[in-house]
Amino acid sequence: MQTTTLSTETTPASTQPPILIVLLADTPIDAVKAERGTYHEIFSDLFRKSLQLAKKEDGKDRSLEVRSWDAVEGEYPDAGELEQAAGLLITGSGKLPPA
Numbered sequence: 001m002q003t004t005t006l007s008t009e010t011t012p013a014s015t016q017p018p019i020l021i022v023l024l025a026d027t028p029i030d031a032v033k034a035e036r037g038t039y040h041e042i043f044s045d046l047f048r049k050s051l052q053l054a055k056k057e058d059g060k061d062r063s064l065e066v067r068s069w070d071a072v073e074g075e076y077p078d079a080g081e082l083e084q085a086a087g088l089l090i091t092g093s094g095k096l097p098p099a
Helices: 031-038 037-059 079-084
Strands: 002-007 019-024 063-070 087-090
Touching: 002 037, 019 037, 031 037, 037 063, 063 087
Parallel strands: 019 063, 019 087
Antiparallel strands: 002 063
16 A cells, blocks of 8 residues: 655644545556656646645645555455545556456
8 A cells, every 4th residue: 555645734734634545456657657657646646736726726725645555466445444535546447456
């Protein structure tokens, strides 16, 4: 599992930010990975930019914790982690997990 906490706040919040689970169902091709990183990094960057844009529009600070599991390698969150999550994103798949 990879975890990245994103925030527009200048000081860390005292409460747990909403959790977004990302199931990584594929890996980027080498050219994309070299330029933009892993899918965890790509989606974390997208969500970071979204938080910044929302703050620019309404002035409100926001935070989000992105937790990614590599489904290609058979990694998945357990039931407790799913219950804590505010949302779930499954990336596109091009590979089946190992048998």
